[in-house]
Amino acid sequence: MTTTGDSPGATSPATDGEAEDIILSTEGITKRFGAVVALRGVDMHLRRGEVLGLVGDNGAGKSTFVKIVTGFQRQDAGRIFVEREEVDFHSVTDARRAGIETVYQDLALVPQLTVYENLFLNRELTGLGRLGWLSRPKMRRLATEYLHDIRVSVPDIDAEVELLSGGQRQAIAVARATRQNAKILLLDEPLAAMGAKESTLIIDLVKDLSVNRGVSMIVIDHNYTHLFELCDRINVIQEGRVTVDTRVADTSIEELTELMVAEYRRQVREGQALLRA
Amino acid sequence: MAQATVASEGSSPDAPARPDRAGQGRAPSSLLVRLVQRREATVVIVTLGVVIYFALRTSTFYSVANLITMAQYTSSIAIIGSGEVLLLVLAEIDLSAGQMYLTAPWIVYLLWADGVPVGWAIVAALACSLAVGLINGFVTVWLGVSSLIVTLGTNYALFGLVLVESNAIQQNMPGTTGEFGILFGVGSWSVGLWALGIGIAIWVLLTRTRFGTHVTATGGNTLAAAEAGIPVRRVKVWCFMIIAVAAGMSGILDSIRIASLNPGNSGLDIVLPGIVAAVIGGTALTGGRGTVLGTLIGAIFLGVLEDGFNLIGVSANWFFLVEGVVILLAMAVNTQLGSLAARTRR
Numbered sequence: 001m002t003t004t005g006d007s008p009g010a011t012s013p014a015t016d017g018e019a020e021d022i023i024l025s026t027e028g029i030t031k032r033f034g035a036v037v038a039l040r041g042v043d044m045h046l047r048r049g050e051v052l053g054l055v056g057d058n059g060a061g062k063s064t065f066v067k068i069v070t071g072f073q074r075q076d077a078g079r080i081f082v083e084r085e086e087v088d089f090h091s092v093t094d095a096r097r098a099g100i101e102t103v104y105q106d107l108a109l110v111p112q113l114t115v116y117e118n119l120f121l122n123r124e125l126t127g128l129g130r131l132g133w134l135s136r137p138k139m140r141r142l143a144t145e146y147l148h149d150i151r152v153s154v155p156d157i158d159a160e161v162e163l164l165s166g167g168q169r170q171a172i173a174v175a176r177a178t179r180q181n182a183k184i185l186l187l188d189e190p191l192a193a194m195g196a197k198e199s200t201l202i203i204d205l206v207k208d209l210s211v212n213r214g215v216s217m218i219v220i221d222h223n224y225t226h227l228f229e230l231c232d233r234i235n236v237i238q239e240g241r242v243t244v245d246t247r248v249a250d251t252s253i254e255e256l257t258e259l260m261v262a263e264y265r266r267q268v269r270e271g272q273a274l275l276r277a
Numbered sequence: 278m279a280q281a282t283v284a285s286e287g288s289s290p291d292a293p294a295r296p297d298r299a300g301q302g303r304a305p306s307s308l309l310v311r312l313v314q315r316r317e318a319t320v321v322i323v324t325l326g327v328v329i330y331f332a333l334r335t336s337t338f339y340s341v342a343n344l345i346t347m348a349q350y351t352s353s354i355a356i357i358g359s360g361e362v363l364l365l366v367l368a369e370i371d372l373s374a375g376q377m378y379l380t381a382p383w384i385v386y387l388l389w390a391d392g393v394p395v396g397w398a399i400v401a402a403l404a405c406s407l408a409v410g411l412i413n414g415f416v417t418v419w420l421g422v423s424s425l426i427v428t429l430g431t432n433y434a435l436f437g438l439v440l441v442e443s444n445a446i447q448q449n450m451p452g453t454t455g456e457f458g459i460l461f462g463v464g465s466w467s468v469g470l471w472a473l474g475i476g477i478a479i480w481v482l483l484t485r486t487r488f489g490t491h492v493t494a495t496g497g498n499t500l501a502a503a504e505a506g507i508p509v510r511r512v513k514v515w516c517f518m519i520i521a522v523a524a525g526m527s528g529i530l531d532s533i534r535i536a537s538l539n540p541g542n543s544g545l546d547i548v549l550p551g552i553v554a555a556v557i558g559g560t561a562l563t564g565g566r567g568t569v570l571g572t573l574i575g576a577i578f579l580g581v582l583e584d585g586f587n588l589i590g591v592s593a594n595w596f597f598l599v600e601g602v603v604i605l606l607a608m609a610v611n612t613q614l615g616s617l618a619a620r621t622r623r
Contacts, residue, residue, distance in 0.1 A: 093506075108504065112497040112565040117490060122505040124487045132487035 029078035071095030099183035167198030316559030331585035348469030351580030357551030360520030368564025376544025381525030382532035410521030414514030497565035
């Protein structure tokens with residue numbers, strides 16, 4: 001948190017190599033499933049407070065990479081660093097302990113519980129010793145304060161989540177993750193199936209968390225428009241490795257598409273050459 | 278009616294103070310709308326209906342003796358129904374609870390016949406109930422068999438066990454004498470108060486404790502609950518154990534009350550009214566939502582119905598016909614009110 005002030009500054013110059021605040025990085029992550037090589041050495045880094053977009057076609061290795069970083073699966077080779085310390089994830093719990101959390105829009109919340117109950121899910125505040133008596137007023141108050149802090153407005157803290165819109169649900173899922181001290185959030189298609197007003201809610205929340213709270217995020221999405229709205233930087237994954245690493249400010253959707261197509265052409269040519277040989 | 282009114286006002290005392298709420302374009306809801314929004318609304322209305330009907334038809338309906346009889350009819354339905362709420366919230370069901378109700382007093386009898394003091398025999402029978410709950414939960418959760426089938430299996434297994442051991446011969450239940458007997462079923466209000474106590478305990482468990490939130494979370498979105506670190510399997514197994522021990526206790530109480538054991542009875546006839554009470558009380562079969570309060574009122578409804586038919590001298594054959602029609606009507610009204618409530622809330 002001490003670096004919150006200078007992290008946006010650190011990301012705006014386009015240069016690498018300076019004393020940057022890298023919160024997450026990977027080196028040569030590889031993964032194969034039988035004969036299929038899913039990842040062939042992924043090198044990636046994420047700065048503190050940065051929003052990094054991850055694009056790639058289905059089967060490019062995007063989701064395998066995300067599963068490895070969040071502890072669902074283990075890499076065959078390669079290293080992961082969190083705040084420059086090497087980590088070894090054997091489970092989702094390990095990754096979560098290191099501050100890495102995935103947020104799913106609809107999977108994360110219990111529709112029949114209220115906003116504040118969802119925010120405190122499995123972290124409920126209790127009184128009366130070990131009896132597990134819920135301290136509802138305290139949970140309500142803290143939930144209201146926290147949502148106010150991160151400028152998320154919901155109609156009613158006592159409303160069941162079922163009655164909220166998709167955007168509000170997404171915001172609450174994100175809020176829960178950050179409230180539980182997640183430093184690195186992975187957002188899976190956070191703007192999927194949302195109207196303009198809803199999208200604005202999430203875009204504002206993501207910007208606020210990254211700029212004011214130094215939360216770093218990786219956004220996985222197919223939709224370039226969404227990625228350009230949300231992200232500071234974009235990495236393209238093709239055929240199991242990062243082929244493009246560019247700042248959003250330095251590129252355009254057209255340019256990114258061209259780069260990807262050029263890469264595919266190159267890979268196809270390589271493949272044909274291999275077949276001929 | 279008064280109860281439901283107070284509760285619905287109590288749930289949102291500061292609604293006008295929240296500008297956000299008004300900002301969402303909600304119409305200020307009338308008392309009537311807020312009343313029907315409560316899940317217990319239908320069951321309160323139909324219960325009041327039958328109470329008024331029987332009170333007008335008979336002169337003895339409000340007599341103390343009859344109130345006691347109704348409490349006795351209601352007790353096992355209320356206890357088993359409250360336990361079923363936990364399972365229905367988890368989107369599970371326990372069909373063996375009725376057979377547990379019949380098996381537990383049989384275990385008490387067998388141990389007592391072998392010279393074990395009744396008090397200890399009851400403790401042992403409840404421990405056996407817990408074990409049956411554990412088996413139900415374990416097979417459902419770890420072997421992934423539907424609880425409908427698992428508990429149907431346990432139901433028949435227990436039924437067979439009791440038949441083999443007893444040859445379906447009726448026996449006298451021990452423990453009916455003295456203060457012990459009065460406390461455990463013989464006293465006029467004993468079974469009614471036990472049902473109230475167990476019902477309130479499960480209601481508190483579900484709505485006021487961390488465990489209850491975890492039950493709702495597990496039933497509402499198992500994946501999210503597990504993702505948040507809730508031990509969803511353990512939560513489910515605990516609920517199977519809670520209903521088994523509650524049903525066993527209810528059976529022991531009723532056997533002591535009537536001072537006899539009837540091992541030839543079918544457990545399904547006992548568990549189904551409990552499930553009916555839970556469902557007409559407003560508990561969803563699809564999981565995530567349940568109300569113990571509604572279930573207790575549903576149990577009273579079934580108790581009043583049975584008692585009322587006895588009072589006005591209608592043949593027991595008519596009872597099932599009317600019960601069936603009332604269940605269908607109540608459920609139809611419930612579903613309609615439910616969608617009305619959903620529309621007005623949005």
